[in-house]
Amino acid sequence: MTVQLRVYVPPHPLIKHWLAVARDVATPSVLFRSAMVELGRWLTYEAAREWLPTLETTVQSPLDTTAATFIDPQVPVAVVPILRAGLGLLEGAQTLLPLASIYHLGLVRNEETLQPSCYLNKLPEKFDPQTRVLITDPMLATGGSMMAALSELTQRGVDPAFIRIVCVVAAPPALQKLSVAYPSLNIYTATIDETVNEQGFIVPGLGDAGDRTFGT
Numbered sequence: 382m383t384v385q386l387r388v389y390v391p392p393h394p395l396i397k398h399w400l401a402v403a404r405d406v407a408t409p410s411v412l413f414r415s416a417m418v419e420l421g422r423w424l425t426y427e428a429a430r431e432w433l434p435t436l437e438t439t440v441q442s443p444l445d446t447t448a449a450t451f452i453d454p455q456v457p458v459a460v461v462p463i464l465r466a467g468l469g470l471l472e473g474a475q476t477l478l479p480l481a482s483i484y485h486l487g488l489v490r491n492e493e494t495l496q497p498s499c500y501l502n503k504l505p506e507k508f509d510p511q512t513r514v515l516i517t518d519p520m521l522a523t524g525g526s527m528m529a530a531l532s533e534l535t536q537r538g539v540d541p542a543f544i545r546i547v548c549v550v551a552a553p554p555a556l557q558k559l560s561v562a563y564p565s566l567n568i569y570t571a572t573i574d575e576t577v578n579e580q581g582f583i584v585p586g587l588g589d590a591g592d593r594t595f596g597t
Contacts, residue, residue, distance in 0.1 A: 386560035386566050386567075386568070387566070387568070388551065388556060389569045390573060391427045393423060395419065396571050399416045400416075403590075404586075408593075411596075417469030417519065417549070417594055419473060420519075421470030422473030422476055424470075424549075424570070425470075425569075429545075432513060432543075432545055433453075435452060436450070437450055438451065456512075457482065457509050457511070457513070458482070459512055459513070459515070460478060460514075460517065462486070462517045463518040464486065464487035464488070466594060467516075467519070469591075470518075470549070471517055474515060474517055478515065481515070484503050484505070486501065486530055486533065487499065487502070490525065490526060496525055497525045499533075504537055508534070508537050509538070510538050513543050513544075514539050514543060514544045516530060518530075518546070519587065519590035520548060520586065521556065521559075522577050522586075523554050527555060531563055541566055544566055545569060548570045548571075551573050552574050552586075
């Protein structure tokens with residue numbers, strides 16, 4: 382059976398609402414940050430479906446013994462925000478994954494070549510091979526930064542099939558690149574836009590999500 386990249390665009394009204402808030406150029410930074418938090422929360426909720434490992438057991442209710450399902454605490458879960466902009470989605474993700482370890486990865490894109498370079502890497506030398514990893518990055522435009530992040534993770538033992546990417550806007554160049562290199566990936570995004578301009582920005586997109594999140 383051929384493995385193929387899966388991209389999910391959840392048709393949830395709250396996701397659509399906060400995407401509209403984030404898109405609006407008139408949205409002030411404080412409200413843009415709120416939109417990122419909410420998008421991080423609801424997209425992570427969708428990404429966690431059939432991804433988090435569970436344990437089947439029984440519990441004693443006030444009236445009888447009954448079957449019960451718990452999240453398996455023995456299987457590690459990690460969230461990797463791509464700095465800076467990925468921090469905007471992190472807070473929402475953490476509300477749903479409070480026990481997850483957070484590993485920061487700082488990538489900056491050269492404005493002329495559009496190639497990423499790493500300025501901060503807090504990943505461990507080796508991950509448990511069963512680790513579930515959620516990557517947060519608002520924009521999947523050319524795919525360069527995400528490819529660099531995935532290279533770092535897979536070199537450290539992470540199975541791409543256990544990775545979930547949460548972004549706000551994705552574009553075809555990134556999706557095409559990722560589908561060739563990591564076909565077992567699952568991506569959760571609020572929308573897919575058609576175009577990336579010469580400066581590497583998604584159109585209509587959100588603009589610079591990092592600048593808008595932090596008011597810089």
